[in-house]
Amino acid sequence: MKNSVLVIFLLLGLTAFSQSVFNNYKYVVVPTQFEGFRGENQYQTSTLVKYHLTEKGMSVFYDNAIPEEVNTHRCSALFTSLDNQSTMFTTKVAVVFEDCEGNEQFRTRVGSSKVKQFVEAYREALKEAFSSLKGFKYTYQKPAEPAPAVLKFGDDVKSLPPASETPHAEEPEEDETVAVPPVAGDKEETTSLTMPEEKTEAVTLEQAIAQEEVQTLPLTASLYAQRTETGYQLVDTAPSIQFYLMETSMPNLYLAERKGQNGILYLKDGKWIFEFYQGNDRLQEELQIKF
Structure with a gap:
């Protein structure tokens, strides 16, 4: 408890x-x-x-x-x-x-x-x-606005030179406080932007993913093909097995499996393409393979 x-x-x-x-x-x-x-x-x-x-x-x-x-x-x-x-x-x-x-x-x-x-x-x-x-x-x-600066003259000079030497000015009373508003430039200027109005209706995760443009890029490291009884296995430089390939009756076309993800691998315009389904979406990923 x-x-x-x-x-x-x-x-x-x-x-x-x-x-x-x-x-x-x-x-x-x-x-x-x-x-x-x-x-x-x-x-x-x-x-x-x-x-x-x-x-x-x-x-x-x-x-x-x-x-x-x-x-x-x-x-x-x-x-x-x-x-x-x-x-x-x-x-x-x-x-x-x-x-x-x-x-x-x-x-x-x-x-x-x-x-x-x-x-x-x-x-x-x-x-x-x-x-x-x-x-x-x-x-x-929103962050709070800075308070105005306050100047106190309580400990300032109590007497002034004769009027003939300096311009006449009123002597501030003891402990007089003067509120000085912020001077332009002393505070960072905040730009107010009009943002596009956002939709408020609920969006599911599946809808959010469907609305996003998912870009698939080539792998940065090459994969190396190793012969097996039914086709090939593709390994990285670790080495770690990334794909299992099974031959078909068609040249340069393989059934492919990557850690539980199934699809096909084929050669198109000199590039190896792994094609698979993710939910209802059909995706393609370019692979760099050295046979």
Whole structure:
């Protein structure tokens, strides 16, 4: 019973802390390609992070389409990154939020998944990571305007030279306070932008993914073909087996399997293309293979 109360207390404290952090920023920026990943939006990581943050009511933009206000006032935004702690058998990832100076402001819990298919694994792991924000709803709190400067003359000179030597001026009374409004230039000018009106209707994760343009890029490292009884296996430089290929009756056409993901591999215009289905979407990925 005591352990359950402690867990609830910690979760409530984490939610309160995250609320105080996120509410101080107007925007959140998500990279189109996280560090350590081979291509843009690989395994839909960028789409998933943006989706979960948008669900909390935040104004989220990719780093290739940020508002002009972020270009002129970078400190109005938080910047996201992924702490990828994945191993051979488990996908483990946490989402990190940093300010404009690179100081870490918040880090989610580490979400994990043992699903073999990478897209589903990252979807499950990121969902668990964002459970750190369960119950949190974003409300932007505009920074308070600086107070006007106050000058006190209580300890100033009590007597002035004769009027013939200096222009006549009234002597301020002791402890007199004068409120001086901020001078133009003393405060950074804030540019007010009219942002496009966002739709408020609920969007499912599947709809968000379908709306995103997912770009698949060639692998940065070559794969090497090794002969098997039924075809080939493709390994990287680790070496680690990435694909199993089975020959068909057609030349340069193979049945392909990558860690539970099935499709076909064929040669087109001198390039090897791995074609597979992800849900109802048919995707193509170019591979660099040395037979």
